[in-house]
Amino acid sequence: MPDSPTPPANQPAPPQPPDPDGDAARNGGDPGSAERPVGTGGPGLWALLRYFLGLGTWGFGGPIATVGYMQRDLVERRGWLDRQEFLNGVALGQTMPGPLAAQVAMWVGYLQRGPLGALLVAVPFILPSFVLVVAVAAVYVRYQGLQVVQSLFYGIAPGVMAIIAIAAVKLARLTNRRDLRLWAISAVLLAVTAVTGAEIAWLFVAAGLVMITLDAPPKLPTFRRRSPAAGILPALPLATMGATVGVAAGGTLLALALFFAKAGAFIFGSGLAIVPFLREGVVNQHHWLTPRQFLDAVAMGLITPGPVVITAAFIGYLVKGLAGALVATTAIFTPIYLGVVLPGRWFLRHTDQPRVKAFVGGATAAAAGAIGGATIVLSRRAIIDLPTAVLALASLGLLWRFKIKEPLIVLGGAVAGILLHWPT
Numbered sequence: 001m002p003d004s005p006t007p008p009a010n011q012p013a014p015p016q017p018p019d020p021d022g023d024a025a026r027n028g029g030d031p032g033s034a035e036r037p038v039g040t041g042g043p044g045l046w047a048l049l050r051y052f053l054g055l056g057t058w059g060f061g062g063p064i065a066t067v068g069y070m071q072r073d074l075v076e077r078r079g080w081l082d083r084q085e086f087l088n089g090v091a092l093g094q095t096m097p098g099p100l101a102a103q104v105a106m107w108v109g110y111l112q113r114g115p116l117g118a119l120l121v122a123v124p125f126i127l128p129s130f131v132l133v134v135a136v137a138a139v140y141v142r143y144q145g146l147q148v149v150q151s152l153f154y155g156i157a158p159g160v161m162a163i164i165a166i167a168a169v170k171l172a173r174l175t176n177r178r179d180l181r182l183w184a185i186s187a188v189l190l191a192v193t194a195v196t197g198a199e200i201a202w203l204f205v206a207a208g209l210v211m212i213t214l215d216a217p218p219k220l221p222t223f224r225r226r227s228p229a230a231g232i233l234p235a236l237p238l239a240t241m242g243a244t245v246g247v248a249a250g251g252t253l254l255a256l257a258l259f260f261a262k263a264g265a266f267i268f269g270s271g272l273a274i275v276p277f278l279r280e281g282v283v284n285q286h287h288w289l290t291p292r293q294f295l296d297a298v299a300m301g302l303i304t305p306g307p308v309v310i311t312a313a314f315i316g317y318l319v320k321g322l323a324g325a326l327v328a329t330t331a332i333f334t335p336i337y338l339g340v341v342l343p344g345r346w347f348l349r350h351t352d353q354p355r356v357k358a359f360v361g362g363a364t365a366a367a368a369g370a371i372g373g374a375t376i377v378l379s380r381r382a383i384i385d386l387p388t389a390v391l392a393l394a395s396l397g398l399l400w401r402f403k404i405k406e407p408l409i410v411l412g413g414a415v416a417g418i419l420l421h422w423p424t
Helices: 043-060 062-077 083-095 100-143 147-176 182-198 200-214 230-246 253-264 269-283 291-303 308-341 345-349 354-382 384-401 406-420
Strands: none
Touching: 043 062, 043 083, 043 100, 062 083, 062 100, 100 147, 100 291, 147 182, 147 291, 147 354, 147 406, 182 345, 182 354, 200 354, 253 269, 253 308, 253 345, 253 384, 269 291, 269 308, 269 354, 269 406, 291 308, 291 354, 354 384, 384 406
16 A cells, blocks of 8 residues: 655544454553663564564554554554654654554564664565466466456556555645645656656656755865765765666566566655556566556556555565565565664754754655656556546545545455456
């Protein structure tokens, strides 16, 4: 399901489902503080893993809802974290690329057991959606030529376009606000993506550097020692892009790993920011999937619990079976994991650093524009006649006016597809 824009850290949690691990009693010790050493205090490891396995299984509602469930269960009910520790994780997730809910989950594990804890928590949190997506992919590969499957996705694709369009608008409004410079960046990225049909990764970094130049220009060189945080954020995506620029063509596991590792480093602002990256690489560069198969893959990420980037598992399965699904999923979450455990608390001390904030603002504005441009490109394949145009407009209205949840839009589109496209 999509990683929609992040609310302010003090926003109340949305309506909550039952606690996935039951209403256990609060942990008996000191819930900790923002200065508690990593790896001390908190719950037992198995209790933590059980909780995140349950949350990964039943955590529908998108990243805002999932983060709200964690705040309710871990801070308010059980006292496993104090409020400031939790908000630090939200701040880190808002700053580094990646889907917010997965980042906060990894942060909780990091606080309890260090880097190993972050890894151990990530596995049960991601595993349920991975298993579900792979199971659906196996059925899809076997039966995608059947009329019923074609009818399903005939109706699903227009709804997916509406979901992506709404995500782009919300992300742009949340990030750009009244800053005309950020709106200009979004407009440029939208136009470039829509006209070229390609996602140009370095433009994200360039947008961040432009905002650094405008808001926090570097001082003239001196012999004084630079602050270690001065260029940390621009360096991370640039290093990742440089290390993965030579992705080989073809459906090999190595190519899958390199491609999805690069993609995972550019999820700024929303999990749906990855859609234009994936479309460019998967459809245009490597020709692993057709445009229709790619739309179907995005739909699978939207109707399952967990972050929308689990779409990588579906794509990996279509390319190289179960091995491909495992490699693609591991690769896309690796930079997200590293973005939590490498900066850790050191990075949080610099979240108010002007250059960091300027870079994040520019990169996120670029992401919003790229999502909008990708919507235009993908819509040319999804909206093919009057019924699909009506479905897309109806989905837009339901999402914007009535705040209908994304999985319901996808499921409703599937029903409409059966009714409209079933052979007579």
